[in-house]
Amino acid sequence: MADAPPPFTCLDxxxxxxxxxxxxxRDRYVQTDGSxxxxxxxxxxxxxxxxPLFEDGSTVLVRVHRYLLGCExxxxxxxxxxxxxxxxxxxxxxLREEAGLLAEHWTELGRFAPYKGVSNEIxxxxxxxxxxxxxxxxxxxxxxxxxxxxxxxxxxxxxxxEIGDGQSLxxxxxxxxxxxx
Amino acid sequence: MADAPPPFTCLDxxxxxxxxxxxxxRDRYVQTDGSxxxxxxxxxxxxxxxxPLFEDGSTVLVRVHRYLLGCExxxxxxxxxxxxxxxxxxxxxxLREEAGLLAEHWTELGRFAPYKGVSNEIxxxxxxxxxxxxxxxxxxxxxxxxxxxxxxxxxxxxxxxEIGDGQSLxxxxxxxxxxxx
Numbered sequence: 001m002a003d004a005p006p007p008f009t010c011l012d013x014x015x016x017x018x019x020x021x022x023x024x025x026r027d028r029y030v031q032t033d034g035s036x037x038x039x040x041x042x043x044x045x046x047x048x049x050x051x052p053l054f055e056d057g058s059t060v061l062v063r064v065h066r067y068l069l070g071c072e073x074x075x076x077x078x079x080x081x082x083x084x085x086x087x088x089x090x091x092x093x094x095l096r097e098e099a100g101l102l103a104e105h106w107t108e109l110g111r112f113a114p115y116k117g118v119s120n121e122i123x124x125x126x127x128x129x130x131x132x133x134x135x136x137x138x139x140x141x142x143x144x145x146x147x148x149x150x151x152x153x154x155x156x157x158x159x160x161x162e163i164g165d166g167q168s169l170x171x172x173x174x175x176x177x178x179x180x181x
Numbered sequence: 182m183a184d185a186p187p188p189f190t191c192l193d194x195x196x197x198x199x200x201x202x203x204x205x206x207r208d209r210y211v212q213t214d215g216s217x218x219x220x221x222x223x224x225x226x227x228x229x230x231x232x233p234l235f236e237d238g239s240t241v242l243v244r245v246h247r248y249l250l251g252c253e254x255x256x257x258x259x260x261x262x263x264x265x266x267x268x269x270x271x272x273x274x275x276l277r278e279e280a281g282l283l284a285e286h287w288t289e290l291g292r293f294a295p296y297k298g299v300s301n302e303i304x305x306x307x308x309x310x311x312x313x314x315x316x317x318x319x320x321x322x323x324x325x326x327x328x329x330x331x332x333x334x335x336x337x338x339x340x341x342x343e344i345g346d347g348q349s350l351x352x353x354x355x356x357x358x359x360x361x362x
Contacts, residue, residue, distance in 0.1 A: 007324070008248050016198055017205065019221050022299065024198065024205050029248060032324040040200050041249055042223065042299055067189050067210060068222055068301040069294055080298075112345035113250055115296035117261075118203065118223055120249040122344060143188070143213040159358055163303060164293035170350045177340055 048091035104130025223300035229272035285311025
């Protein structure tokens with residue numbers, strides 16, 4: 001008799017919904033007691049969050065209306081990856097299109113799973129330096145505004161808003177870890 | 182002629198998939214340029230993350246196999262809410278069942294959106310003090326282990342793992358904000 005597959009082995013995976021942004025899937029998998037479980041989740045290639053840091057110590061936050069929360073949030077620029085994308089080019093494209101910035105020097109700050117129970121997304125956090133302004137390339141429908149401010153003010157805005165943006169807060173933490181080294 | 186609805190007005194909302202954990206929905210809504218857009222997302226009542234803090238300054242992390250990432254993560258105890266749940270009782274139930282701890286004193290540390298683009302979940306972060314051990318009530322299939330350690334060691338483990346757990350890192354940041362006040 002063949003050995004049973006070990007826990008967390010995927011038995012099969014079905015895409016239930018596909019759209020421009022992600023796939024919504026259901027997997028059947030082996031649970032720790034050997035029984036079969038179902039897992040429903042967002043299948044998403046990843047995302048890149050960017051902290052632009054000017055020589056004078058200022059940074060840039062964007063102000064974004066978040067439909068799912070019914071409010072505006074302060075955030076670092078962040079953009080989704082598509083399958084086969086590499087993180088750095090996505091971070092560069094996002095910073096240029098959303099914030100209107102080009103950067104000469106890029107440092108990877110770390111990576112994290114923003115929503116480990118329901119999405120396989122990994123967010124890659126980058127520090128961008130050697131900055132200069134260029135034209136933004138937003139769709140008029142996006143309605144995102146760009147705000148340059150001292151890093152301490154950005155920290156206060158990110159930490160003190162009524163509903164924090166988890167991905168920006170972790171990115172800030174990874175920046176602090178890098179700056180402390 | 183009637184005025185057009187303002188941007189981000191929901192025109193209709195359809196549940197595409199329902200399961201034990203969440204609903205996967207598609208809304209049609211008004212974009213900033215007045216056109217109709219589609220929004221696919223996880224509809225989830227919320228979650229509660231708990232930092233248990235003992236009088237000697239130690240805390241508790243759990244070690245959880247995350248199927249979607251194919252690895253184990255260090256995390257603070259966290260549990261999902263169901264519609265109509267209040268955060269505090271969910272935090273209390275989660276701490277007892279997952280970590281085997283009862284707490285006398287509870288402080289709300291703040292709240293954040295872990296995955297604002299794809300889920301309407303709000304995570305509520307709590308500090309739990311006045312702790313004593315009790316029996317855990319895990320399903321044998323869950324395979325979560327519980328580890329008491331100094332807060333600084335927990336901080337290191339959360340920050341230095343290869344893929345960080347976003348929700349635990351934000352919770353740690355909100356704890357630091359509270360302890361600094």
